[in-house]
Amino acid sequence: MPRYFFNIRHRPGPDGLAEDHEGDELADITAAREHALSEARTMITRDQLDIVRDWMTCSFEISDEAGQPVLTVPFSDTVLDEIDEE
Numbered sequence: 001m002p003r004y005f006f007n008i009r010h011r012p013g014p015d016g017l018a019e020d021h022e023g024d025e026l027a028d029i030t031a032a033r034e035h036a037l038s039e040a041r042t043m044i045t046r047d048q049l050d051i052v053r054d055w056m057t058c059s060f061e062i063s064d065e066a067g068q069p070v071l072t073v074p075f076s077d078t079v080l081d082e083i084d085e086e
Helices: 029-046 077-085
Strands: 003-009 059-063 069-074
Touching (some): 003 029, 029 069, 029 077
Antiparallel strands (some): 059 069
16 A cells, blocks of 8 residues: 655645654545545644644645655635535
8 A cells, every 4th residue: 555644734845844744545546535634634623733823724745655746635625525515
């Protein structure tokens, strides 16, 4: 199974990226997107970090094992998914 890394962009610039050094093994990019949305929901509802003032401006910058970017998932997509499910 491929490994995907879920780096969090919390502000512009090189200092605004929290890198994921462990990653997660998931079946494909669709599973990676669903995992990102699930993690974003958890972070929005539970985590309070001083460096993040507005979770809706954050995004996951997902990369593959080679370090190549494969997908960006804005945290704001969690709201869109909730509307789509209704």
